[in-house]
Amino acid sequence: MLYIVxxxxxxxxxxxxxxxxxxxxxxxxxxxxxxVLAGLILVVDWLRRRRRSAAPxxxAPxxxAPxxxxxxxxxxxxxxxxxxAAGDLGDPPDxxxxxxxxxxxxxxxxxxxxxxxxxxxxLEDEVxxxxxxxxxxxxxxxxxxxxxxIPIGVGEARQLGFTPCDRCTPDATLVAAHR
Ligand SMILES: [Zn+2]
Numbered sequence: 068m069l070y071i072v073x074x075x076x077x078x079x080x081x082x083x084x085x086x087x088x089x090x091x092x093x094x095x096x097x098x099x100x101x102x103v104l105a106g107l108i109l110v111v112d113w114l115r116r117r118r119r120s121a122a123p124x125x126x127a128p129x130x131x132a133p134x135x136x137x138x139x140x141x142x143x144x145x146x147x148x149x150x151x152a153a154g155d156l157g158d159p160p161d162x163x164x165x166x167x168x169x170x171x172x173x174x175x176x177x178x179x180x181x182x183x184x185x186x187x188x189x190l191e192d193e194v195x196x197x198x199x200x201x202x203x204x205x206x207x208x209x210x211x212x213x214x215x216x217i218p219i220g221v222g223e224a225r226q227l228g229f230t231p232c233d234r235c236t237p238d239a240t241l242v243a244a245h246r
Contacts, residue, residue: 069112173202174210177231179238184225191220192241196229208235 078098086094179187194203195216203224204211210232219227221241231238 173200173232175233176202177233177236177238179231183238183242186242186245187225187238188222190222190241190245192244193218194221194224194237194241195219196224201228201230202232203229203237204232205235205237205240208232208237210234 080098086092086098193206195206195208195211195218196203197211197214197216202210203219203221204216206216219229221237
């Protein structure tokens, strides 16, 4: 900004000199015009600086803005911790995807008639489940083998979302025993 003023003042001086040399009043007027313009620029520049120094308070809070916007980083860390959880959820379907080829895979689901389902909901006859496996079985089921079994009422097992094994058919066996 000050360079422009300097150039204008020098130009005005040059024109004034040429006006004196050539005795032309036109150059003199142009020189006066440039001087006035330079003066105006100086005044405008001065007013701008005065506003900046007069109002430092509104600009001071600005440095705090980056500090407020920094919290998004912890949010990203939370997202990364959620990814392993989603991976764990994906595991159970994989174990039941290949029932025939993998010896550890769960047997199929017994096809229980809806009438039997209503009966089973109220029964407290004991079936067994294996931790992290979706089926419930009779104690005599051959699939259980040496697995650690957890005894549970058939009604409660169904309530928890367990499904009947189609090898030992606990639903048909228990419903038949209550008829
Ligand atoms: Zn079974």
